[in-house]
Amino acid sequence: MKPLIVKLGGSVITNKRRRFTVKRATLTRLARELSVAKGPLVIVHGGGSFGHPVASKYGIAEGYKSKDQLMGLSLTHRAMERLNSYVIEALQKASLPAIAVQPSACAVVSGGRIQSMELTPIQKMLALGLIPVLYGDAVPDLSKGMSILSGDQLVVQLARELGGKRVILGVDVDGVYTVNPKTNKNAELIQEISLSNWPSVEKRLTGVVEGRDVTGGIANKMRELLALAERGVEAEIVNAAKPNILKRAILGEVGLGTRVVAR
Amino acid sequence: MKPLIVKLGGSVITNKRRRFTVKRATLTRLARELSVAKGPLVIVHGGGSFGHPVASKYGIAEGYKSKDQLMGLSLTHRAMERLNSYVIEALQKASLPAIAVQPSACAVVSGGRIQSMELTPIQKMLALGLIPVLYGDAVPDLSKGMSILSGDQLVVQLARELGGKRVILGVDVDGVYTVNPKTNKNAELIQEISLSNWPSVEKRLTGVVEGRDVTGGIANKMRELLALAERGVEAEIVNAAKPNILKRAILGEVGLGTRVVAR
Numbered sequence: 001m002k003p004l005i006v007k008l009g010g011s012v013i014t015n016k017r018r019r020f021t022v023k024r025a026t027l028t029r030l031a032r033e034l035s036v037a038k039g040p041l042v043i044v045h046g047g048g049s050f051g052h053p054v055a056s057k058y059g060i061a062e063g064y065k066s067k068d069q070l071m072g073l074s075l076t077h078r079a080m081e082r083l084n085s086y087v088i089e090a091l092q093k094a095s096l097p098a099i100a101v102q103p104s105a106c107a108v109v110s111g112g113r114i115q116s117m118e119l120t121p122i123q124k125m126l127a128l129g130l131i132p133v134l135y136g137d138a139v140p141d142l143s144k145g146m147s148i149l150s151g152d153q154l155v156v157q158l159a160r161e162l163g164g165k166r167v168i169l170g171v172d173v174d175g176v177y178t179v180n181p182k183t184n185k186n187a188e189l190i191q192e193i194s195l196s197n198w199p200s201v202e203k204r205l206t207g208v209v210e211g212r213d214v215t216g217g218i219a220n221k222m223r224e225l226l227a228l229a230e231r232g233v234e235a236e237i238v239n240a241a242k243p244n245i246l247k248r249a250i251l252g253e254v255g256l257g258t259r260v261v262a263r
Numbered sequence: 264m265k266p267l268i269v270k271l272g273g274s275v276i277t278n279k280r281r282r283f284t285v286k287r288a289t290l291t292r293l294a295r296e297l298s299v300a301k302g303p304l305v306i307v308h309g310g311g312s313f314g315h316p317v318a319s320k321y322g323i324a325e326g327y328k329s330k331d332q333l334m335g336l337s338l339t340h341r342a343m344e345r346l347n348s349y350v351i352e353a354l355q356k357a358s359l360p361a362i363a364v365q366p367s368a369c370a371v372v373s374g375g376r377i378q379s380m381e382l383t384p385i386q387k388m389l390a391l392g393l394i395p396v397l398y399g400d401a402v403p404d405l406s407k408g409m410s411i412l413s414g415d416q417l418v419v420q421l422a423r424e425l426g427g428k429r430v431i432l433g434v435d436v437d438g439v440y441t442v443n444p445k446t447n448k449n450a451e452l453i454q455e456i457s458l459s460n461w462p463s464v465e466k467r468l469t470g471v472v473e474g475r476d477v478t479g480g481i482a483n484k485m486r487e488l489l490a491l492a493e494r495g496v497e498a499e500i501v502n503a504a505k506p507n508i509l510k511r512a513i514l515g516e517v518g519l520g521t522r523v524v525a526r
Contacts, residue, residue, distance in 0.1 A: 070360035070392050077362050078351055081344065088341055097333035099340050102365035108383045118381035120371045124403035129333050140387035 002165035003040035003126055004250065007155050010136070011172045012240045014048030014083065021049055022086045030170070030240060031094035033247035040126040042158055043087070043098070043133045046151045050083035051076055051136055055148055060138045061112070064145020073146050076138035077104060084135050091131065099130050103137040103149050107157075110142035114149065114157050123162065134158070156224045159233045167225070167233055168249045170240025175257030176218065178204045191255065194263040195226055225260040235260040265428035266303035266389055267513065270418050273311025273399070274435045275503045277346065282312050285349045293433070293503060294357035296510035303389040305421055306350070306361070306396045309414045313346035314339055314399055318411055323401045324375070327408025336409050339401035340367060347398050354394065362393050366400040366412050370420075373405040377412065377420050386425065397421070419487045422496045430488070430496055431512045433503025438520030439481065441467045454518065457526040458489055488523040498523040 008030060015021040034041065047055070055061060058072025084100050091098035106118040122132045136151040152169075159167050173181050174189055181187035193201055202219060225235045238257035240246045249256050271293060278284040297304065310318070318324060321335025347363050354361035369381040385395045399414040415432075422430050436444050437452055444450035456464055465482060488498045501520035503509045512519055 064391065067392065071355070071358070073391075073393065074351070074355055074360040074362050078348070078355070081348065081363065085341070085344065085348075088337070092334070092337055092341070095334070097337040099337050099367070100344065100365065102363065102368045104362070105365045105368040105384055106381055108381070118369050118371070120405075121368055121403055124405060128327065128336075128403060128408060129330065130336065130403070140384055140391060140393070142383075142387060145391060 010046030010048030027090040031090040112147040167235040229262040271308040273309030277311025290353040294353040430498040492525040
Protein backbone atom coordinates (compact mmCIF):
# COMPACT_ATOMS: atom_id res chain seq x y z
CA MET A 1 0.00 0.00 0.00
CA LYS A 2 1.28 3.43 -0.92
CA PRO A 3 2.29 5.58 2.03
CA LEU A 4 1.10 9.04 2.88
CA ILE A 5 4.08 11.35 3.28
CA VAL A 6 3.81 14.22 5.74
CA LYS A 7 6.39 16.94 6.14
CA LEU A 8 6.55 18.95 9.34
CA GLY A 9 8.28 22.23 8.60
CA GLY A 10 11.07 23.34 10.88
CA SER A 11 9.28 26.61 11.65
CA VAL A 12 6.19 24.68 12.77
CA ILE A 13 7.91 22.46 15.32
CA THR A 14 10.68 24.76 16.56
CA ASN A 15 10.91 28.32 17.74
CA LYS A 16 12.98 29.78 14.94
CA ARG A 17 14.05 32.74 17.05
CA ARG A 18 15.53 30.71 19.90
CA ARG A 19 18.20 28.19 19.11
CA PHE A 20 17.53 24.54 20.01
CA THR A 21 14.01 25.29 21.21
CA VAL A 22 11.27 22.86 20.32
CA LYS A 23 7.56 23.73 20.43
CA ARG A 24 6.53 20.92 22.73
CA ALA A 25 2.80 21.64 22.85
CA THR A 26 2.68 21.88 19.06
CA LEU A 27 4.52 18.57 18.71
CA THR A 28 2.12 16.89 21.11
CA ARG A 29 -0.84 18.23 19.14
CA LEU A 30 0.66 17.25 15.78
CA ALA A 31 1.39 13.72 17.01
CA ARG A 32 -2.29 13.39 17.96
CA GLU A 33 -3.37 14.74 14.57
CA LEU A 34 -1.01 12.35 12.78
CA SER A 35 -2.54 9.42 14.63
CA VAL A 36 -5.71 9.68 12.50
CA ALA A 37 -3.75 8.41 9.50
CA LYS A 38 -4.97 5.04 8.28
CA GLY A 39 -2.40 2.99 6.43
CA PRO A 40 1.31 3.51 5.98
CA LEU A 41 2.75 6.88 6.94
CA VAL A 42 6.18 8.44 6.48
CA ILE A 43 7.12 11.63 8.31
CA VAL A 44 9.86 14.04 7.30
CA HIS A 45 10.76 17.09 9.35
CA GLY A 46 12.85 20.18 8.81
CA GLY A 47 15.65 21.66 10.85
CA GLY A 48 14.23 24.90 12.23
CA SER A 49 16.35 26.44 14.95
CA PHE A 50 18.27 23.17 15.46
CA GLY A 51 19.95 22.33 12.16
CA HIS A 52 19.98 25.62 10.29
CA PRO A 53 22.07 27.88 12.55
CA VAL A 54 24.79 25.23 12.97
CA ALA A 55 24.83 24.30 9.27
CA SER A 56 25.01 28.00 8.35
CA LYS A 57 27.81 28.74 10.79
CA TYR A 58 30.02 26.08 9.23
CA GLY A 59 28.92 26.63 5.62
CA ILE A 60 27.96 22.96 5.22
CA ALA A 61 25.73 23.69 2.20
CA GLU A 62 28.66 25.27 0.36
CA GLY A 63 30.64 22.04 0.43
CA TYR A 64 33.93 21.03 2.03
CA LYS A 65 36.51 23.80 2.20
CA SER A 66 38.30 23.45 5.52
CA LYS A 67 38.88 20.95 8.27
CA ASP A 68 36.80 22.76 10.89
CA GLN A 69 33.72 21.90 8.85
CA LEU A 70 34.13 18.28 9.96
CA MET A 71 33.18 19.25 13.50
CA GLY A 72 30.49 21.44 11.94
CA LEU A 73 28.97 18.46 10.17
CA SER A 74 29.24 16.43 13.37
CA LEU A 75 27.46 19.18 15.35
CA THR A 76 24.81 19.80 12.67
CA HIS A 77 23.89 16.14 12.58
CA ARG A 78 23.71 15.95 16.38
CA ALA A 79 21.45 19.01 16.45
CA MET A 80 19.12 17.33 13.95
CA GLU A 81 19.15 14.10 15.93
CA ARG A 82 18.19 16.03 19.05
CA LEU A 83 15.23 17.61 17.25
CA ASN A 84 14.34 14.23 15.78
CA SER A 85 14.33 12.67 19.24
CA TYR A 86 11.69 15.21 20.38
CA VAL A 87 9.56 14.33 17.38
CA ILE A 88 9.93 10.59 17.96
CA GLU A 89 9.10 10.92 21.65
CA ALA A 90 5.96 12.94 20.92
CA LEU A 91 4.86 10.28 18.43
CA GLN A 92 5.60 7.45 20.88
CA LYS A 93 3.52 9.22 23.53
CA ALA A 94 0.65 9.30 21.04
CA SER A 95 1.10 5.50 20.72
CA LEU A 96 2.60 5.76 17.26
CA PRO A 97 5.51 3.30 16.68
CA ALA A 98 7.80 5.85 15.10
CA ILE A 99 11.36 5.10 14.15
CA ALA A 100 14.09 7.50 13.08
CA VAL A 101 15.74 6.94 9.72
CA GLN A 102 19.02 8.82 9.43
CA PRO A 103 19.31 10.27 5.91
CA SER A 104 23.10 10.65 6.10
CA ALA A 105 23.36 6.90 6.77
CA CYS A 106 21.35 5.69 3.78
CA ALA A 107 21.37 8.35 1.08
CA VAL A 108 24.22 8.72 -1.39
CA VAL A 109 24.37 12.40 -2.29
CA SER A 110 26.31 14.14 -5.04
CA GLY A 111 26.23 17.86 -5.75
CA GLY A 112 23.53 18.25 -3.11
CA ARG A 113 21.21 15.85 -4.93
CA ILE A 114 20.29 12.31 -3.94
CA GLN A 115 22.07 9.93 -6.28
CA SER A 116 20.68 6.78 -4.71
CA MET A 117 19.07 5.81 -1.44
CA GLU A 118 18.85 2.49 0.41
CA LEU A 119 15.08 2.14 0.80
CA THR A 120 14.75 -1.52 1.75
CA PRO A 121 14.80 -0.86 5.53
CA ILE A 122 12.13 1.88 5.12
CA GLN A 123 9.96 -0.39 2.98
CA LYS A 124 10.24 -3.16 5.54
CA MET A 125 9.44 -0.73 8.38
CA LEU A 126 6.30 0.37 6.53
CA ALA A 127 5.26 -3.21 5.82
CA LEU A 128 5.54 -4.00 9.53
CA GLY A 129 3.48 -0.99 10.57
CA LEU A 130 6.28 1.25 11.80
CA ILE A 131 6.36 4.97 10.98
CA PRO A 132 9.74 6.03 9.55
CA VAL A 133 10.70 9.58 10.51
CA LEU A 134 13.35 11.27 8.36
CA TYR A 135 14.77 14.77 8.58
CA GLY A 136 16.86 17.31 6.77
CA ASP A 137 20.46 16.35 7.42
CA ALA A 138 24.07 17.31 6.88
CA VAL A 139 25.49 14.62 4.60
CA PRO A 140 28.73 13.51 3.03
CA ASP A 141 28.60 14.47 -0.65
CA LEU A 142 30.45 12.56 -3.37
CA SER A 143 31.35 15.67 -5.34
CA LYS A 144 31.18 18.58 -2.86
CA GLY A 145 32.54 16.75 0.17
CA MET A 146 29.52 17.66 2.24
CA SER A 147 26.15 19.24 1.68
CA ILE A 148 22.67 19.66 3.11
CA LEU A 149 20.02 17.15 2.15
CA SER A 150 16.79 19.07 2.70
CA GLY A 151 13.62 17.58 4.08
CA ASP A 152 11.86 18.78 0.93
CA GLN A 153 14.17 16.81 -1.31
CA LEU A 154 13.60 13.75 0.87
CA VAL A 155 9.83 14.16 0.58
CA VAL A 156 10.03 14.20 -3.21
CA GLN A 157 12.50 11.31 -3.34
CA LEU A 158 10.41 9.14 -1.02
CA ALA A 159 7.14 9.96 -2.78
CA ARG A 160 8.71 8.99 -6.09
CA GLU A 161 10.57 5.89 -4.95
CA LEU A 162 8.00 4.49 -2.54
CA GLY A 163 5.11 5.42 -4.82
CA GLY A 164 3.59 7.75 -2.23
CA LYS A 165 -0.14 8.27 -2.55
CA ARG A 166 -0.16 11.88 -1.42
CA VAL A 167 2.15 14.43 0.11
CA ILE A 168 1.15 16.93 2.78
CA LEU A 169 3.55 19.72 3.62
CA GLY A 170 2.81 21.34 6.95
CA VAL A 171 4.12 24.90 7.12
CA ASP A 172 3.46 27.87 9.42
CA VAL A 173 1.36 29.95 7.05
CA ASP A 174 -1.81 29.03 5.13
CA GLY A 175 -0.02 27.91 1.98
CA VAL A 176 2.01 29.47 -0.82
CA TYR A 177 1.69 33.24 -1.07
CA THR A 178 2.72 35.69 -3.75
CA VAL A 179 4.83 37.53 -1.17
CA ASN A 180 5.70 36.83 2.46
CA PRO A 181 2.37 37.11 4.31
CA LYS A 182 4.17 37.76 7.59
CA THR A 183 5.63 41.04 6.38
CA ASN A 184 3.38 42.09 3.51
CA LYS A 185 -0.34 42.80 3.82
CA ASN A 186 -0.88 42.48 0.09
CA ALA A 187 0.17 38.83 0.12
CA GLU A 188 -2.24 36.64 -1.84
CA LEU A 189 -2.70 32.95 -1.15
CA ILE A 190 -2.32 30.81 -4.26
CA GLN A 191 -4.90 28.07 -4.02
CA GLU A 192 -3.67 25.88 -6.80
CA ILE A 193 -0.40 25.47 -8.60
CA SER A 194 -0.44 23.34 -11.72
CA LEU A 195 1.74 22.69 -14.71
CA SER A 196 -0.42 25.02 -16.74
CA ASN A 197 -0.56 27.99 -14.37
CA TRP A 198 3.00 27.63 -13.06
CA PRO A 199 4.70 30.04 -15.53
CA SER A 200 2.34 32.86 -14.54
CA VAL A 201 2.43 31.90 -10.83
CA GLU A 202 6.22 31.86 -10.82
CA LYS A 203 6.33 35.45 -12.04
CA ARG A 204 4.11 36.58 -9.18
CA LEU A 205 6.17 34.74 -6.53
CA THR A 206 8.41 37.01 -4.59
CA GLY A 207 7.57 35.65 -1.16
CA VAL A 208 8.34 32.53 0.81
CA VAL A 209 6.40 29.74 2.44
CA GLU A 210 8.63 29.60 5.45
CA GLY A 211 11.28 31.92 6.79
CA ARG A 212 14.63 31.99 5.05
CA ASP A 213 16.51 28.76 5.29
CA VAL A 214 19.67 27.09 4.02
CA THR A 215 17.86 24.66 1.77
CA GLY A 216 16.78 26.78 -1.16
CA GLY A 217 13.85 28.75 -2.33
CA ILE A 218 10.16 28.28 -2.89
CA ALA A 219 10.38 28.15 -6.68
CA ASN A 220 12.66 25.11 -6.58
CA LYS A 221 10.33 23.46 -4.11
CA MET A 222 7.34 24.05 -6.40
CA ARG A 223 9.18 22.70 -9.42
CA GLU A 224 9.94 19.50 -7.51
CA LEU A 225 6.33 19.15 -6.38
CA LEU A 226 5.09 19.73 -9.92
CA ALA A 227 7.39 16.98 -11.19
CA LEU A 228 5.86 14.76 -8.51
CA ALA A 229 2.32 15.74 -9.50
CA GLU A 230 3.16 14.73 -13.06
CA ARG A 231 3.86 11.27 -11.70
CA GLY A 232 0.48 11.18 -10.02
CA VAL A 233 1.34 12.31 -6.50
CA GLU A 234 -0.61 15.40 -5.45
CA ALA A 235 0.75 17.72 -2.79
CA GLU A 236 -1.08 19.91 -0.29
CA ILE A 237 0.69 22.74 1.48
CA VAL A 238 -1.24 23.51 4.65
CA ASN A 239 -0.92 25.44 7.86
CA ALA A 240 0.17 22.89 10.47
CA ALA A 241 0.56 25.64 13.05
CA LYS A 242 -3.25 25.93 13.22
CA PRO A 243 -4.99 23.16 15.15
CA ASN A 244 -6.71 20.42 13.14
CA ILE A 245 -5.68 21.60 9.68
CA LEU A 246 -3.10 18.84 9.30
CA LYS A 247 -5.59 16.32 10.68
CA ARG A 248 -8.26 17.36 8.19
CA ALA A 249 -5.75 17.17 5.34
CA ILE A 250 -4.72 13.66 6.46
CA LEU A 251 -8.38 12.64 6.53
CA GLY A 252 -8.57 13.59 2.87
CA GLU A 253 -9.84 17.15 2.75
CA VAL A 254 -8.40 19.15 -0.11
CA GLY A 255 -8.22 22.89 -0.70
CA LEU A 256 -7.18 23.77 2.86
CA GLY A 257 -4.12 25.61 1.59
CA THR A 258 -2.26 25.36 -1.69
CA ARG A 259 -2.70 22.30 -3.87
CA VAL A 260 -0.01 21.27 -6.29
CA VAL A 261 -1.56 19.24 -9.08
CA ALA A 262 -0.68 18.14 -12.61
CA ARG A 263 -3.77 19.16 -14.63
CA MET B 264 43.61 3.92 3.84
CA LYS B 265 42.19 1.04 5.83
CA PRO B 266 40.35 2.04 8.98
CA LEU B 267 40.94 0.86 12.49
CA ILE B 268 37.72 -0.49 13.94
CA VAL B 269 37.16 -0.16 17.68
CA LYS B 270 34.27 -1.70 19.56
CA LEU B 271 33.24 -0.30 22.92
CA GLY B 272 31.36 -3.00 24.80
CA GLY B 273 28.04 -2.10 26.38
CA SER B 274 29.29 -3.18 29.80
CA VAL B 275 32.25 -0.83 29.52
CA ILE B 276 30.27 2.32 28.77
CA THR B 277 27.07 1.69 30.74
CA ASN B 278 26.23 0.57 34.21
CA LYS B 279 24.65 -2.79 33.43
CA ARG B 280 22.85 -2.90 36.75
CA ARG B 281 21.02 0.41 36.37
CA ARG B 282 18.86 0.94 33.33
CA PHE B 283 19.73 3.84 31.03
CA THR B 284 22.82 4.76 33.03
CA VAL B 285 25.92 5.76 31.15
CA LYS B 286 29.41 5.74 32.68
CA ARG B 287 30.23 9.36 31.89
CA ALA B 288 33.74 9.45 33.33
CA THR B 289 34.64 6.27 31.46
CA LEU B 290 33.29 7.70 28.21
CA THR B 291 35.30 10.88 28.69
CA ARG B 292 38.44 8.82 29.31
CA LEU B 293 37.80 6.52 26.35
CA ALA B 294 37.21 9.49 24.03
CA ARG B 295 40.60 10.85 25.05
CA GLU B 296 42.22 7.45 24.49
CA LEU B 297 40.56 7.13 21.07
CA SER B 298 41.98 10.50 20.06
CA VAL B 299 45.48 8.97 19.75
CA ALA B 300 44.35 7.09 16.65
CA LYS B 301 46.16 8.18 13.51
CA GLY B 302 44.26 7.61 10.29
CA PRO B 303 40.69 6.54 9.70
CA LEU B 304 38.73 5.20 12.65
CA VAL B 305 35.32 3.54 12.95
CA ILE B 306 33.68 3.07 16.33
CA VAL B 307 30.97 0.55 17.15
CA HIS B 308 29.34 0.33 20.55
CA GLY B 309 27.09 -2.14 22.29
CA GLY B 310 23.78 -1.66 24.05
CA GLY B 311 24.53 -2.26 27.71
CA SER B 312 21.73 -1.20 30.02
CA PHE B 313 20.10 0.89 27.26
CA GLY B 314 19.25 -1.44 24.40
CA HIS B 315 19.25 -4.86 26.02
CA PRO B 316 16.51 -4.58 28.65
CA VAL B 317 14.06 -3.00 26.18
CA ALA B 318 14.90 -5.45 23.38
CA SER B 319 14.51 -8.36 25.82
CA LYS B 320 11.20 -7.12 27.19
CA TYR B 321 9.66 -7.08 23.70
CA GLY B 322 11.44 -10.19 22.39
CA ILE B 323 12.83 -8.28 19.40
CA ALA B 324 15.56 -10.89 18.78
CA GLU B 325 12.92 -13.60 18.45
CA GLY B 326 11.32 -11.90 15.44
CA TYR B 327 7.91 -10.38 14.82
CA LYS B 328 5.07 -12.13 16.62
CA SER B 329 2.68 -9.45 17.81
CA LYS B 330 1.81 -5.82 17.18
CA ASP B 331 3.09 -4.55 20.54
CA GLN B 332 6.60 -5.36 19.34
CA LEU B 333 6.37 -2.40 16.96
CA MET B 334 6.43 -0.01 19.90
CA GLY B 335 9.14 -2.26 21.35
CA LEU B 336 11.32 -1.78 18.30
CA SER B 337 10.60 1.95 18.38
CA LEU B 338 11.63 2.14 22.05
CA THR B 339 14.69 -0.09 21.63
CA HIS B 340 16.00 2.06 18.81
CA ARG B 341 15.39 5.25 20.80
CA ALA B 342 17.25 3.77 23.78
CA MET B 343 20.21 2.98 21.54
CA GLU B 344 20.13 6.45 20.03
CA ARG B 345 20.20 7.94 23.51
CA LEU B 346 23.27 5.91 24.40
CA ASN B 347 24.83 6.79 21.05
CA SER B 348 24.26 10.49 21.72
CA TYR B 349 26.31 10.22 24.94
CA VAL B 350 29.12 8.54 23.01
CA ILE B 351 29.04 11.14 20.24
CA GLU B 352 29.03 14.00 22.73
CA ALA B 353 32.01 12.59 24.61
CA LEU B 354 33.90 12.25 21.32
CA GLN B 355 32.98 15.79 20.23
CA LYS B 356 34.23 17.12 23.56
CA ALA B 357 37.55 15.38 22.84
CA SER B 358 37.60 17.29 19.50
CA LEU B 359 36.83 14.17 17.49
CA PRO B 360 34.41 14.82 14.59
CA ALA B 361 32.22 11.81 15.27
CA ILE B 362 29.04 11.09 13.41
CA ALA B 363 26.36 8.55 14.18
CA VAL B 364 25.50 5.97 11.54
CA GLN B 365 22.17 4.30 12.20
CA PRO B 366 22.47 0.59 11.36
CA SER B 367 18.70 0.12 10.97
CA ALA B 368 18.72 2.80 8.26
CA CYS B 369 21.43 1.33 6.06
CA ALA B 370 21.70 -2.42 6.71
CA VAL B 371 19.41 -4.93 5.05
CA VAL B 372 19.05 -7.82 7.48
CA SER B 373 17.55 -11.25 6.96
CA GLY B 374 17.37 -13.96 9.59
CA GLY B 375 19.40 -11.78 11.93
CA ARG B 376 22.30 -11.58 9.47
CA ILE B 377 23.37 -8.64 7.35
CA GLN B 378 22.39 -9.35 3.77
CA SER B 379 23.75 -6.10 2.38
CA MET B 380 24.73 -2.72 3.74
CA GLU B 381 24.93 0.73 2.14
CA LEU B 382 28.55 1.65 2.85
CA THR B 383 29.07 4.60 0.49
CA PRO B 384 28.15 7.24 3.11
CA ILE B 385 30.53 5.62 5.64
CA GLN B 386 33.34 5.45 3.08
CA LYS B 387 32.83 9.09 2.20
CA MET B 388 32.76 10.05 5.90
CA LEU B 389 36.07 8.27 6.43
CA ALA B 390 37.62 9.88 3.37
CA LEU B 391 36.65 13.30 4.73
CA GLY B 392 38.12 12.61 8.16
CA LEU B 393 34.88 12.00 10.07
CA ILE B 394 34.57 9.17 12.58
CA PRO B 395 31.48 7.02 11.95
CA VAL B 396 29.96 5.63 15.14
CA LEU B 397 27.66 2.63 14.76
CA TYR B 398 25.86 0.62 17.41
CA GLY B 399 23.93 -2.55 18.03
CA ASP B 400 20.40 -1.85 16.86
CA ALA B 401 16.89 -3.24 16.57
CA VAL B 402 16.29 -3.65 12.85
CA PRO B 403 13.59 -4.64 10.40
CA ASP B 404 14.37 -8.16 9.17
CA LEU B 405 13.34 -9.42 5.74
CA SER B 406 12.55 -12.93 6.97
CA LYS B 407 11.86 -12.60 10.72
CA GLY B 408 10.13 -9.23 10.61
CA MET B 409 12.51 -7.77 13.15
CA SER B 410 15.75 -8.76 14.82
CA ILE B 411 18.78 -7.49 16.68
CA LEU B 412 21.83 -6.52 14.67
CA SER B 413 24.64 -6.83 17.20
CA GLY B 414 27.59 -4.51 17.43
CA ASP B 415 29.83 -7.57 17.03
CA GLN B 416 28.28 -8.48 13.70
CA LEU B 417 28.70 -4.88 12.57
CA VAL B 418 32.39 -4.93 13.52
CA VAL B 419 32.99 -8.04 11.42
CA GLN B 420 30.94 -6.74 8.49
CA LEU B 421 32.70 -3.37 8.48
CA ALA B 422 36.16 -4.91 8.84
CA ARG B 423 35.44 -7.19 5.91
CA GLU B 424 33.73 -4.68 3.62
CA LEU B 425 35.88 -1.63 4.38
CA GLY B 426 39.05 -3.69 4.47
CA GLY B 427 39.74 -2.80 8.10
CA LYS B 428 43.40 -2.95 9.11
CA ARG B 429 42.78 -4.11 12.66
CA VAL B 430 39.94 -4.64 15.09
CA ILE B 431 40.08 -3.82 18.78
CA LEU B 432 37.28 -5.02 20.99
CA GLY B 433 37.11 -3.21 24.30
CA VAL B 434 35.43 -5.29 27.00
CA ASP B 435 35.26 -5.07 30.80
CA VAL B 436 37.60 -7.97 31.60
CA ASP B 437 41.17 -8.61 30.46
CA GLY B 438 40.22 -10.70 27.43
CA VAL B 439 38.68 -14.08 26.72
CA TYR B 440 38.63 -16.44 29.69
CA THR B 441 37.92 -20.14 29.95
CA VAL B 442 35.13 -19.38 32.41
CA ASN B 443 33.59 -16.14 33.68
CA PRO B 444 36.41 -14.43 35.63
CA LYS B 445 33.89 -12.37 37.59
CA THR B 446 32.39 -15.40 39.26
CA ASN B 447 35.06 -18.08 38.99
CA LYS B 448 38.55 -17.84 40.51
CA ASN B 449 39.89 -20.61 38.31
CA ALA B 450 39.26 -18.58 35.17
CA GLU B 451 42.24 -18.62 32.82
CA LEU B 452 42.93 -15.85 30.33
CA ILE B 453 43.47 -17.16 26.81
CA GLN B 454 46.22 -15.09 25.26
CA GLU B 455 45.83 -16.20 21.70
CA ILE B 456 43.08 -17.76 19.69
CA SER B 457 44.00 -19.04 16.26
CA LEU B 458 42.58 -21.31 13.60
CA SER B 459 44.86 -24.07 14.82
CA ASN B 460 44.18 -23.87 18.56
CA TRP B 461 40.46 -23.00 18.24
CA PRO B 462 39.10 -26.59 18.45
CA SER B 463 40.87 -27.15 21.78
CA VAL B 464 40.11 -23.63 23.04
CA GLU B 465 36.43 -24.01 22.21
CA LYS B 466 36.20 -27.09 24.41
CA ARG B 467 37.58 -25.18 27.37
CA LEU B 468 35.25 -22.20 26.92
CA THR B 469 32.40 -22.21 29.33
CA GLY B 470 32.65 -18.56 30.32
CA VAL B 471 31.84 -15.27 28.75
CA VAL B 472 33.72 -12.14 27.76
CA GLU B 473 30.97 -9.85 28.84
CA GLY B 474 27.90 -10.33 30.92
CA ARG B 475 24.93 -12.13 29.38
CA ASP B 476 23.40 -10.30 26.48
CA VAL B 477 20.76 -10.76 23.81
CA THR B 478 23.23 -10.98 20.98
CA GLY B 479 24.65 -14.47 21.30
CA GLY B 480 27.56 -16.23 22.83
CA ILE B 481 31.29 -16.00 22.89
CA ALA B 482 31.91 -19.00 20.64
CA ASN B 483 29.99 -17.41 17.76
CA LYS B 484 31.91 -14.20 18.29
CA MET B 485 35.24 -16.05 18.13
CA ARG B 486 34.26 -17.91 14.98
CA GLU B 487 33.45 -14.59 13.29
CA LEU B 488 36.74 -13.07 14.40
CA LEU B 489 38.65 -16.12 13.17
CA ALA B 490 36.98 -15.79 9.76
CA LEU B 491 38.12 -12.17 9.78
CA ALA B 492 41.67 -13.14 10.78
CA GLU B 493 41.72 -15.54 7.83
CA ARG B 494 41.12 -12.48 5.62
CA GLY B 495 44.07 -10.71 7.19
CA VAL B 496 42.36 -8.62 9.88
CA GLU B 497 43.69 -9.36 13.36
CA ALA B 498 41.56 -8.73 16.40
CA GLU B 499 42.57 -7.76 19.94
CA ILE B 500 40.19 -8.18 22.85
CA VAL B 501 41.31 -5.88 25.62
CA ASN B 502 40.13 -4.43 28.90
CA ALA B 503 38.78 -0.97 28.05
CA ALA B 504 37.57 -0.54 31.63
CA LYS B 505 41.21 -0.15 32.74
CA PRO B 506 42.79 3.21 31.94
CA ASN B 507 45.18 3.38 28.97
CA ILE B 508 44.78 -0.20 27.79
CA LEU B 509 42.63 0.81 24.82
CA LYS B 510 45.03 3.66 24.07
CA ARG B 511 48.05 1.33 24.09
CA ALA B 512 46.22 -1.13 21.83
CA ILE B 513 45.36 1.70 19.41
CA LEU B 514 49.02 2.76 19.38
CA GLY B 515 49.86 -0.72 18.15
CA GLU B 516 50.75 -2.75 21.24
CA VAL B 517 49.73 -6.39 20.97
CA GLY B 518 49.29 -9.04 23.61
CA LEU B 519 47.44 -6.80 26.07
CA GLY B 520 44.54 -9.22 26.21
CA THR B 521 43.45 -11.92 23.83
CA ARG B 522 44.66 -11.86 20.23
CA VAL B 523 42.66 -13.52 17.50
CA VAL B 524 44.98 -14.41 14.64
CA ALA B 525 44.98 -16.72 11.62
CA ARG B 526 48.29 -18.62 11.96
